Amino acid sequence: MLVQLDRTSPVPLYLQISSQIRKLILTGALPEGSRLPPQRELASTLGVNRTTVVNAYQELAADGLVDATIGRGTVVRATASPAQPVSPSPLPWAEVFSLRTRATCDPLIRDMMTLCAQQDVISFAAGVPAPDLYPLDTFRMVVDEVLARDGRTLLQHCPTEGHFPLREWLAGRMTERGAHVSARNVLLLAGSQQGLDLVTRLLLDPGDIVITESPSYLGVLQVFRAAGVRLLTVPLDEEGMRVDLLEQILARSRPKLIYTLPTFQNPTGVTLSLERRYQLLALAQRYQVPILEDDPYGELRYEGTPVPTLKALDRYGHVLYLSTFSKMLFPGLRLGWLAAPEPVVERLALIKQLTDLHTNTLGQWALAEFCHQGLLDEHLAHLREVYPRRRDAMSAALERYCPPGMTWNRPEGGFYLWCRLPEGLHARELLAEAARRRVAFTVGDAFHVDGGGQEWMRLNFTCHTEEAITEGVKRLGQAMEALLQRQRAQPTERLSLRPIV
Numbered sequence: 001m002l003v004q005l006d007r008t009s010p011v012p013l014y015l016q017i018s019s020q021i022r023k024l025i026l027t028g029a030l031p032e033g034s035r036l037p038p039q040r041e042l043a044s045t046l047g048v049n050r051t052t053v054v055n056a057y058q059e060l061a062a063d064g065l066v067d068a069t070i071g072r073g074t075v076v077r078a079t080a081s082p083a084q085p086v087s088p089s090p091l092p093w094a095e096v097f098s099l100r101t102r103a104t105c106d107p108l109i110r111d112m113m114t115l116c117a118q119q120d121v122i123s124f125a126a127g128v129p130a131p132d133l134y135p136l137d138t139f140r141m142v143v144d145e146v147l148a149r150d151g152r153t154l155l156q157h158c159p160t161e162g163h164f165p166l167r168e169w170l171a172g173r174m175t176e177r178g179a180h181v182s183a184r185n186v187l188l189l190a191g192s193q194q195g196l197d198l199v200t201r202l203l204l205d206p207g208d209i210v211i212t213e214s215p216s217y218l219g220v221l222q223v224f225r226a227a228g229v230r231l232l233t234v235p236l237d238e239e240g241m242r243v244d245l246l247e248q249i250l251a252r253s254r255p256k257l258i259y260t261l262p263t264f265q266n267p268t269g270v271t272l273s274l275e276r277r278y279q280l281l282a283l284a285q286r287y288q289v290p291i292l293e294d295d296p297y298g299e300l301r302y303e304g305t306p307v308p309t310l311k312a313l314d315r316y317g318h319v320l321y322l323s324t325f326s327k328m329l330f331p332g333l334r335l336g337w338l339a340a341p342e343p344v345v346e347r348l349a350l351i352k353q354l355t356d357l358h359t360n361t362l363g364q365w366a367l368a369e370f371c372h373q374g375l376l377d378e379h380l381a382h383l384r385e386v387y388p389r390r391r392d393a394m395s396a397a398l399e400r401y402c403p404p405g406m407t408w409n410r411p412e413g414g415f416y417l418w419c420r421l422p423e424g425l426h427a428r429e430l431l432a433e434a435a436r437r438r439v440a441f442t443v444g445d446a447f448h449v450d451g452g453g454q455e456w457m458r459l460n461f462t463c464h465t466e467e468a469i470t471e472g473v474k475r476l477g478q479a480m481e482a483l484l485q486r487q488r489a490q491p492t493e494r495l496s497l498r499p500i501v
Contacts, residue, residue: 005017026065035073124461128462133379146369160358162188164183165368178308186338191324191336211253231449264297264300264301269409271413277310278313281313302391394469436479439475443456444457
């Protein structure tokens with residue numbers, strides 16, 4: 001058996017040995033039943049360590065080419081004869097994935113994005129702003145300006161913390177709203193979803209306890225589940241989180257983090273009252289638990305009195321503040337930010353480096369110019385005129401087209417109506433029926449940790465024109481009526497339909 005080794009090759013010696021023997025077996029030069037040289041003998045012949053030969057033979061055995069038997073040595077297997085060559089097969093990727101990702105990766109958000117992209121579907125599912133209101137012309141003008149002026153610089157790398165003029169503008173904006181932060185407290189992100197992931201990596205280990213509202217944003221629930229943390233929930237009412245129930249949980253469980261969407265909460269649209277904000281901060285200070293305040297909709301108030309952010313009321317550095325431009329401008333821009341004490345920002349920047357080095361530079365420079373020219377404020381003023389009309393159009397359509405027993409909220413801002421279905425209807429069954437009519441929404445159970453919410457659905461009122469909203473709700477009402485009629489015709493049968501989203 002001729003084996004030649006190339007000691008200058010980067011290929012390990014044991015792989016050189018196994019590959020040459022494999023070729024001899026598969027070509028028939030070593031037929032079925034042939035005995036390979038003893039390990040010590042081959043090692044001596046080749047001038048290598050015996051362990052090198054052991055590893056080579058193990059490779060061949062793992063490929064099913066040889067059998068190692070006490071007393072007989074290593075023998076070529078029958079299945080490896082030229083008449084029955086070993087055939088490669090596709091790698092079973094589902095079996096290779098980690099157990100954690102197999103258990104926690106829910107395709108709901110991805111599927112919502114896919115549905116939203118279909119031109120013939122009226123989708124109330126995704127939490128996105130109105131494409132017909134995008135300030136394309138002004139943003140294109142700003143991009144052209146910064147490219148012409150600073151193109152060679154802005155197409156290079158930038159600091160992980162982000163473009164300083166944009167961080168400075170954000171710090172000033174937050175200070176105007178009462179939160180005293182500087183640019184050094186601001187970390188720019190590839191969207192707020194990255195911020196959720198980074199904070200989870202920084203603060204949480206598997207088995208740690210996190211407190212959330214119930215229901216809560218489905219994206220953060222997925223992040224926490226993937227991290228292997230335990231979720232304890234606090235119910236909501238018309239004033240937001242039931243802070244009176246929170247202290248019992250804090251005293252009993254000692255959580256590592258409180259996550260909250262206190263302003264125009266997703267999915268319910270409720271806003272935490274000022275009194276409860278003070279109570280929440282007092283509890284966080286007493287039990288020394290950080291709060292992650294997620295505030296993507298705070299700039300989108302259409303009526304009523306603004307309430308200070310938790311960050312603005314925080315005097316002892318307990319609040320990490322997270323927000324995004326995705327709800328105000330373009331979700332495809334993928335730019336968000338986190339405001340936190342400097343030690344937290346420094347550590348988060350180190351973690352972020354492992355993911356993407358920094359957020360896209362061109363987007364940061366263009367957005368900084370867009371904001372400094374006052375164009376964001378102009379755009380927000382326009383949204384605050386249009387979105388409440390769309391909210392009211394959806395509410396009127398629900399009143400007109402949906403069966404009795406349907407109820408919903410009327411938020412003072414944000415993106416969503418939180419709707420309770422008439423008795424007897426479940427959201428996932430309705431979703432399958434609605435999809436046949438080319439209309440979609442988000443099912444309520446996706447926002448619950450405990451499996452509740454089957455009778456709820458979330459509708460986005462910002463994404464479509466008033467005419468499209470009316471048509472979509474009309475289709476939704478038709479789907480409800482179809483389900484109710486079917487149930488009346490077959491009262492003892494429960495529908496069992498697979499959800500489309």
